[in-house]
Structure formats: structure tokens, C-alpha cells
Amino acid sequence: MAADHGGGAAAPLLAFDGFRVGFPRGPAVRGIDLAVGRGEALGIVGESGSGKSVTWLAALGLLGGSARISGRATFDGQDLAAMAPDRLARLRGGRIAMIFQDPMSALNPVKRVGSQVAEVLKLHRGLAGRAARAETRRLFDQVGIPDAARRTELYPHELSGGQNQRVAIAMALAGHPDLLVADEPTTALDVTIQAQILTLLDDLRRDLGMALVLISHDLSVVGELCDRIAVCYAGRIVETAPVAQLLRAPAHPYTQGLIGAAPRFGARALVPIPGQVPEPWNMPPGCAFAPRCLHARADCAAAEPPLVPVGDPGHLSACLLSGGTGAAALREETRHAPA
């Protein structure tokens, strides 16, 4: 059962095993096998609608009642789905923290930002009153909010988007997390602020030794910050490898497509991937990427290819064509494929 899905040889901090999430309209996550090691920085990339957010929200019990979960998600050996809702709630914001895309709307508009951070301190560290205020100011300093003493007294609409995201990060750090899940933390911010926030996340992870899961549809963002990347497509992980390996020798045609479509990595002109991610209620048979794949063969539609090792250690891919020497051949073929 405990296959090595990456994340190092030691017991992983968090592991998904055949994790699935279904909505009434169809399955959004269709069997994810993935592990995050302690202190590791894992990037999750994939186009919009590929199930990146749903995977983590479901695992942490943050999806509404209509979601049906199966398979396993374990944190430090404990099955999250089997955990009592109250215990799972106390894990959130404590050992597992999460930050979201739009910092403006992620903070309560009628509460002072400092008190929203202090709420976590009270909940997970039992700090109140003067101690909580001091710690809130320290956290504000730590995430680079200048003039912390005054800013804690402001409301979200009185801060900029970037500062609000820093508040959200301070809120996440307040519970001393072992794992920080950042779901597109910079998508709603402008470019210069994006870089600052990403650098901050990177520094904090190194200083505090926490694991970081960075969800993004931007391969270049993830590539710079992470040790390892998992590529998500239509509710499955289709490829995972150490960053350098993945960018240098992508084995899955979808990953190759993402790299070709990314401004920084594309060889010559940008090559967009034709078509779009299938909807949960409209999944093609076999490999979900086959209808958009330049290399698709007849047998691609026969069965969903499993995620298997492809040569280098820690490099796994879910494509019939990418096993063994096939990968190199595939890359060669892609390079010469007409745009």
C-alpha cells in the first residue's frame, strides 16, 4: 500500500493514497497518490479546473457537504478523513495552515487584522491580552509589515492586497505549522508584489523548517521555490519529479506542454496546449489528456495509465509513452513537432 510517491524515504508528513473527491456532477479528484516530506517544498501545478484546490480543501475538511471523499489522506500517520471534525478543525491553523488566493476577501472585513491573527494565537497557543498583542506585532514584523503596532489596529480595506496577504501569512504562521499550504497565494497580486510574497514564503520556510505546498498554475513560480513538482491534470497527478529533473527532462506530454506554454521555459515561440481540461462530468475514457495529446495512440483511451517510475530516482509519470527510453524519444518528437 505505502508506495513511494516521493517525499523522501522517511515517513512523509502528509500522504495521499488513491485520494478521490466526487461532487454530485462528477469526480473532481480521481485518485491522487502524493506525499509531502517534512520541511519539503512541493509545488503543485496544473491548469485551472484540474483539481489542485479541491484536493487540499477536501483533505482538510474545508469543502461543503456535497463533496464525497474516498481513499486516504494521512497527516503524520493519522487518517484525516477518519478524524473527528473537532479534532480536524484544531489541526487546521495549528500544524497545518493554509493561505488562499484573494487576500482581500480572505480576511473578515469587519475585524481588525491584528485581532484576526490573535484569534489563532488564542486558539492554538493559548495566548491572550498583552502576550497575544506582542506576539501579533512580532509576527507582523516577521512577515515584513512595517509599522506593525499601528497596522494591527487597521481593517483589511485599509491595507493593500500585498499587505493583506502578509497578514494572512502571519495568521498562518501564528499556529507554528509543520505544513503551510499556499493555494495560488500571488495570483491576485501585481507582479512586483508577487515576487516579494514568494520570496517571503521561501525565507520563512527555510527559517522555520516547515513544509510548503505551493499551488499554482504558473510553472515558473513553482520552479523557483520548490524542491519537487507534482503536475496535476483532471484530478490526477500525471508526473512528479525533482524540480531540475522535471524542467530538464519532462516525461509526460502534458508537462512538456506546460513547459512549452510557459513564458520563461519555452524554447522558442510559446506553444499553447490546444483544448482545455475536461469537466468532471465529461471525463474521456483512459488517459484524460489523450484528446489533447499530440502523441496519443489508440491504446491511450483503453485504460488510465498508472503513475510509475521513469528512470531517474523520484521521477514518476503516468503515460504509456514515457516509460524507459520512451521519454527521451517523446521529448525529441515534441521538439520537432509542428507548432
Place this chain on the structure above:
Amino acid sequence: MTAFLLRRVLRALLTILIVVAAAFVALRTTSDPAIVVLGPDAPPEAIAAFHEAWGLDRPLWVQFGSYMRDLVHGNFGKSMLDGQDALEKVLDRVAVTLQIMVPALVLGIMAGVGAGTVAALNRGRPLDRLMMLGAVSGFAVPGFVLGLVLVLVFAVTLQWLPSGGNDSWKGTLLPVLTLATGWAAILARFTRSAMIEVLDQPYIRTGSAKGLIWREVVIRHAMPNAAIPVVTMIGFMVGGLLAGAVVTESVFSWPGLGQLIVTSVSSRDVAVVQCVLVLVAATMVMSNMIVDLLYGWLDPRMREGGR
């Protein structure tokens, strides 16, 4: 802030002045109080004497001028029917009206806000449907129909409660129930939609993500935000409270302000009608002002110029 308040107060006074002037003109030009009070067969000398006694023989603008002068000194004039001080007469009746309005308002708010919150938290489930069915019916049935049905059932058929009057506490039950039902129905729907809108906001998920259990998220992060529009609505209800008494008091022959309005208008008891109007207008204007202030207090985004 003071400039803002001052502006509001001036506007409020202007509103009340307009109401008073309009009523003054309307009441005195549509029919002659002397004929209404003394009867159509009264001898001309009596009518002339009545006119002279109440100053009705002077030009309208002179009458209005002296009325306003008195008003500024807190003197609302005397009732033409019995010579009693108008303000005293009106305030007596206000007290009687509040005996049913205050309990009804409290009950209506508790039931309406409670039901709306429960419905929102159970959105789409049978409990939600049931509560909204109740709210829609409560809203669709006019107060006087509900009142009459209640009288028919509890007073006429079962004979448990009196059909009207304020002789004992039992008399308050039916009018309170009638009024509370209407308010609860409005507030339930209003609270539900305010709550649903808030529950869909991303900061609710943040509340869960920081480790609060669902009940804590609702109490700390959903209710304060949903309260903003609900408090506004309650403010408007309080503002219309005195004016809304007319129908219910008629149905239950409750001798409050509503009844006084009806009798004093039909008998052209000008001073009393004017006094009621000023009072009603003042409560509306005041509660609007309080709502505005509350709004700023509940929602920091509304505060002008920051702190």
C-alpha cells in the same frame, strides 16, 4: 463627525416641518372642524363662536404661524373635543400602544432572526424549506386577516381569550402574536439571505482554516457581518412602529395611538392629529439616524474619514 450629525439633525427637522405643514393645510382645507365637532345642524352663531375660540377665523398662514410659535415652545395645543392638552392625550395613548408593540417587536426579532439563521445554516435542506414556507405565508397573509382569524379561533370559537380591549394581560396576546408574526416573517427572509451571502464569502473558509469549529466560525465571523443589513431592517421597523399601529389596534379594539389617529382624524381634532404626526415623523427620522450611526459602528468600511 459633528458636522455629519448636525447635517442629519437639520435634515430631520426639515422633514418634520414639511410633514407638519402639509398636514396643517390638508386638515384645515378639506373640511371645517367646527361642523364636524358641533354637528351639521349647529346654528351659525355657534359655529362662528367655535371658529373664534380656536382662531379658525384668521387667515391660514396666520394660524400656521401661531401654531409653529407654540410648537417651538413645546405646546401642541388642546384637543377641540375635550380641551385636554394634545401632547398629554397622545402620550397616554403611546404608552398603551407600546404595551403591545414592544413585546411584539422583541418576539418578532427573536423568532425572525433565529429562524432566518437556522434556515441559512441548513440551506436547501427540509428544515430550510419548512422555515421559508412559514415565512412566506406569514408575509403573504395581511395582518388584519391574521388578526381576524385569530379572533375567530381563540375568542369566538374557543373563547380562551378576549377578542379585544386592554382589560387584562390576556388581551395583549392576540395583537402581539399578530404583529410579531408579520415582523418575524420579514426578518426571517431578510436574515436568511444576509446570512447566506456572508457564508459564501472566502473569509468564512479562512475562519475554518484557522482552526475554529463551525459553530465558532458562524458566531464570530458570520453573524457580526450578517447583522449589518439585519440591524438596518430592524431600525426601519422600529421607525414605522407607531404608524403601523392603526390596523392592528382597530382589529383588536386596542385603545392605543392607532385608535386615537382614527378618531381624531375623523373628528378633525386638528391639534391631536398634528401632535401624532409630529411624533410619528420624529420616531421615523430618529430611527433612520440611529441606523446610520449603527451602520458605521458595525461596518468599518462605512466610517467616514477613518479614525
